[in-house]
Amino acid sequence: MKIAGKPEKIFVGVLLLALFWAAGCTPALVPLTLDDTVIADTRVWSGEVRVRGLVTVKKGGQLTIEPGTKVVFAPFDDDGDGIGDGELLVEGSIIARGTAERPILFTSGAVKPQPADWKFVYVDFARQAEFDHAIFEYAFSGLQIHFCKARVTNSEFRHNIDGLRFSTVNLYAAGNRLHHNVHGVRYEERRSEALLHHNDIRDNQVGLFVVTRGEDRARFVHNNITANRQYDVKLGWQQPGPVTLAENWWGTIATDEIVHRFFDQRRDASLGLVTAPQPLAGPVDPADWQNFPGVVP
Amino acid sequence: MILRRLVRFSLLVLFCVASLPLFTVPAAACVGKTLVVGALDTPQQQVLAQMLSILISERTGTTVKIVPMESHAAAHEALQRADLDMYVEYTGVGQVELLKQPPIADPATLYQAVKERYNQDLNLVWLQPFGFAEPRNAPEGTVAEAAPVVRKDTLKKFPALARLINKLGGVIDLATMGKLETESQASSSRDVARRFLKDNRLI
Numbered sequence: 001m002k003i004a005g006k007p008e009k010i011f012v013g014v015l016l017l018a019l020f021w022a023a024g025c026t027p028a029l030v031p032l033t034l035d036d037t038v039i040a041d042t043r044v045w046s047g048e049v050r051v052r053g054l055v056t057v058k059k060g061g062q063l064t065i066e067p068g069t070k071v072v073f074a075p076f077d078d079d080g081d082g083i084g085d086g087e088l089l090v091e092g093s094i095i096a097r098g099t100a101e102r103p104i105l106f107t108s109g110a111v112k113p114q115p116a117d118w119k120f121v122y123v124d125f126a127r128q129a130e131f132d133h134a135i136f137e138y139a140f141s142g143l144q145i146h147f148c149k150a151r152v153t154n155s156e157f158r159h160n161i162d163g164l165r166f167s168t169v170n171l172y173a174a175g176n177r178l179h180h181n182v183h184g185v186r187y188e189e190r191r192s193e194a195l196l197h198h199n200d201i202r203d204n205q206v207g208l209f210v211v212t213r214g215e216d217r218a219r220f221v222h223n224n225i226t227a228n229r230q231y232d233v234k235l236g237w238q239q240p241g242p243v244t245l246a247e248n249w250w251g252t253i254a255t256d257e258i259v260h261r262f263f264d265q266r267r268d269a270s271l272g273l274v275t276a277p278q279p280l281a282g283p284v285d286p287a288d289w290q291n292f293p294g295v296v297p
Numbered sequence: 298m299i300l301r302r303l304v305r306f307s308l309l310v311l312f313c314v315a316s317l318p319l320f321t322v323p324a325a326a327c328v329g330k331t332l333v334v335g336a337l338d339t340p341q342q343q344v345l346a347q348m349l350s351i352l353i354s355e356r357t358g359t360t361v362k363i364v365p366m367e368s369h370a371a372a373h374e375a376l377q378r379a380d381l382d383m384y385v386e387y388t389g390v391g392q393v394e395l396l397k398q399p400p401i402a403d404p405a406t407l408y409q410a411v412k413e414r415y416n417q418d419l420n421l422v423w424l425q426p427f428g429f430a431e432p433r434n435a436p437e438g439t440v441a442e443a444a445p446v447v448r449k450d451t452l453k454k455f456p457a458l459a460r461l462i463n464k465l466g467g468v469i470d471l472a473t474m475g476k477l478e479t480e481s482q483a484s485s486s487r488d489v490a491r492r493f494l495k496d497n498r499l500i
Contacts, residue, residue: 081360082362236356
């Protein structure tokens with residue numbers, strides 16, 4: 001069939017646009033604006049996505065976020081708890097793979113953005129969760145992961161209350177940069193199988209915040225954990241067990257100086273002891289994470 | 298013919314797209330762990346509220362918000378309404394002005410009296426006094442020991458809270474409180490509170 005007339009061309013254009021929109025794709029120059037929204041099918045986000053509310057990816061739903069996508073959460077606080085209410089909750093599947101040149105950005109829509117302008121990307125009992133070359137900023141928690149398997153690589157967490165936060169997960173995190181958060185990494189281990197390596201955790205108020213109930217199973221190796229303003233490692237009020245952080249770079253190899261940067265049994269007898277055996281002699285390059293012997297491809 | 302089908306199909310697609318918002322369901326989720334501390338507009342109340350806030354948030358990771366209160370009565374009512382989780386009250390004020398009971402001169406007897414009455418009648422818990430009695434506003438015939446008063450259901454939700462807050466029990470005498478108030482004229486009450494907690498190895 002040959003479609004030559006102007007009205008026909010307009011119809012075809014409208015049709016393609018509608019199909020594009022219905023499939024969850026947004027043309028790069030047209031921001032997608034969402035308030036409380038449930039995604040139960042397959043969606044693809046690209047360009048700019050503006051969120052004012054809670055976006056939920058349900059069990060059967062799948063959200064793919066394309067490189068260069070900017071997800072902007074409007075700063076609003078209806079419940080008045082001091083924490084923005086914008087949120088992306090994932091119970092289904094999320095694939096957010098950016099590139100070094102075109103990272104995916106999760107950010108605040110405030111004119112003068114502040115930590116906790118929006119709540120979090122919250123991955124809970126999800127079927128699949130992968131984040132690569134993503135930037136999380138000005139959130140209460142940039143990324144929270146609970147009760148599922150997740151992979152976070154080459155990403156950046158900055159200006160959040162908690163950068164990366166997890167509990168009861170199978171987490172693989174490598175090559176990430178976490179800086180200028182209150183807590184770089186915050187976790188409640190609760191039988192988590194976590195491997196974090198080649199992450200650069202610096203210039204936070206606290207580098208690692210081990211909140212509670214850790215059984216020393218989460219593995220932090222070959223990370224830079226240094227220059228955090230208050231403590232490099234802090235144990236929470238209910239963390240009486242030991243925490244072992246072997247083979248990391250602490251900015252020094254002098255044990256006295258390293259442990260002076262821990263808030264643990266040395267400061268409060270009710271807490272566990274943090275140890276840092278075999279400290280590395282120099283910093284690791286986060287970009288080298290794929291050469292690590294324990295790498296999960 | 299084909300063009301007509303295309304038109305019909307495009308209208309159908311547009312109808313479906315327009316209907317999508319009807320099938321979206323607002324869902325509720327919250328951080329759920331923000332504690333609210335009330336504080337009157339005095340240097341002493343501000344420093345003590347900041348002390349509670351920093352101790353709780355930094356040792357447990359719980360988010361704490363401080364809200365201003367106009368008076369003891371307003372704070373007391375807000376606590377009972379669950380608009381607050383806790384604030385710092387004074388034993389003599391609690392006994393005489395809030396419970397409307399006769400003054401009691403002995404500090405220990407007074408503390409036990411308000412603690413029991415608050416617990417039984419109001420489901421509010423007096424935690425350990427900070428360690429000083431405020432002489433400027435004690436009702437006649439009483440003393441005014443400062444202590445955190447917390448909702449009982451807050452303590453049920455946060456079982457470790459009482460033990461943590463009680464770390465502040467008895468650690469601030471009157472001279473220390475006066476010094477902290479003076480310091481708060483020159484720097485923020487939050488900085489003063491943080492410095493005190495740090496110096497006492499509490500954070």
